[in-house]
Amino acid sequence: MIKAPEHISALRPYIPGKPIEELERELGIKNSIKLASNENPIGPSPAAVRAITAGFKKTLNRYPDGNGxxxxxxxAEKLSVKPEEIIIGNGSNELLDIAVRTFLAPGDEAVMAHPSFVVYSMAVQAAGGKAIHVPLRDYKHDLDAMLSAVTPKTKMLFIANPNNPTGTMNTKEEFDRLMSKIRDGILVVVDEAYYEYVTDxxxxxxxxxxxxxxxxxILRTFSKIYGLAGLRIGYGIAPQEIITEMNKVRAPFNTNSxxxxxxxxxxxxxxxxxKxxxxxxxxxxxxxxxxxSLGIRPVPTEANFIYMPVADSMNIYxxxxxxxxxxxxxxxDAIRVTIGxxxxxKRFINALKKLKVES
Incomplete structure (x- = not known):
């Protein structure tokens, strides 16, 4: 049997949360609520739903607009940028993968926080690169420590702002300090999947x-506040030279009509x-x-979820x-709950009240 390269065999696949229907079938329960995947609880815009319905009637037999x-x-009009400075992806996950395959060679390093979005590390490892993990400080990216982790082999640096899973954000001053010191030739990838929720x-x-x-x-998505997670679509913004290189790697017709x-x-x-x-x-x-009131100290969030340090989290889950x-x-020692x-x-809180939870 053919074997995958060692760096692929060493990968641990991403394990998404199970669909509600599957869990209800396994556990023999009904009327479950899913507060696990940071989705918009009210769903997409009615105008988007109408576009989806119309699309089913007209375009399924034709390939989509490959250039979006x-x-x-x-x-471009909304963000005051040029169309050539935008790349469209099958969710921002695909754009992470495209960026890594475009700019990271085997043996190169990429700096990222831990814990943060696990796909950064997976994409880097799949490309034969080395993920350098820097611990969070006070539950958020320690940008000074991440800068100190940069070596001559570093080609990429990932920042989730706000961070997933903690919901914390980095400030203008912190980001300015990083950008004033980081050397040229390192691609700073800023994942802003939750930026629409920020109030600070x-x-x-x-x-x-x-x-x-x-x-x-800069990566953004339609999966969160726009409520289109099931359609898988996101976008990236970068100088045109960077977008041009990424488009060489991007698969044709990568986003559906x-x-x-x-x-x-x-x-x-x-x-x-x-709303x-x-x-x-x-x-x-x-x-x-x-x-x-339950004695739990949630981490202050700038996203649509809350990270809670708790003892024996798997048992609580x-x-x-x-x-x-x-x-x-x-x-x-922690759980993350989507704000629903x-x-x-209320149902989540009532369920917690029946458990003895220690922060």
Whole structure:
């Protein structure tokens, strides 16, 4: 039997949360709620849904627009950039993989925080590179320590802002300090999957360095606040030279026509974004209050989820699961919960109250 190269065999596959239907079937329960994958609990914009319905009737027999012309132009107008400075991907996950395959050679190093989004490390290892993990400090990226981890072999540096799984963010001052010291020839990948949820005015301005034509790639997604996780579509912004190289690696027709049309309509619906943020902000305040009353100290979040240090997290996860509440265990000493609808948040809290949880 053919064998994969050693660096591929050593990979541990990403294990996503199970669908609600599968868990209910396995556990013999009904009416579960999923608060594990940081999805928008109210779903996509009605305008996006109409675009999806229309797309099923008209375009399925034709290949999609391989260049994403209309979506790129809609994004370009919204963000005040050129279409040539945008790349469209099958979710921002695909764009992470494209960036790594474009700029990282076997043996090169990439610096990233830990814990952070696991796909960074997976993409680097799959390309034969070496992932250099730098521990978080106070639950957020320690950008000074990450800078110190840079070596002559470093080609990429990943920053999730806000970070997944902790929900913390890096400030303008911290990011400016990093960018003032990092050497040329290192691609700084800023994953802003949750940036629409940020309320802190000190949030780092990654676009400042894009406009200065620095080696930076900003990644965003339609899977979170736009509610289009099931369609898998995201985008990247970078200087045109970087986008040109990535497009050489990008597969043709990598995003489907329905996803492109839905994304265009989702971008236009500002009311839906405002509504989604409002629900998230209210849910966050409610969960902070209730968790604190239970003696749990949640990490302050700038995203649509809350990271909670708890003892014996796997046991808590399993008990919540049998109560029909699906959260995400984050190792032995923490869980992450998506901020849901008011009734979902209350059900999560009520389930927690029945457990003896120690922060």
């Amino acid at each position: 012309y209309y979506l790129k132009n809609t994004l 005015t000190g949030y780092a301005d990654s676009f400042k360095y894009f406009r200065d034509s620095r080696d930076i790639l 329905i996803a492109q049309k839905a994304a265009i309509e989702a971008l236009k619906d500002k009311g839906h974004i405002k 989604s943020k409002g629900i998230n902000d209210k849910g966050k305040k409610y969960l902070y209050k209730e968790l604190s 399993k008990k919540l699961l049998h109560a029909g509440v699906i959260v995400r265990p984050m190792g032995p 609808l008011p009734e979902e948040n």
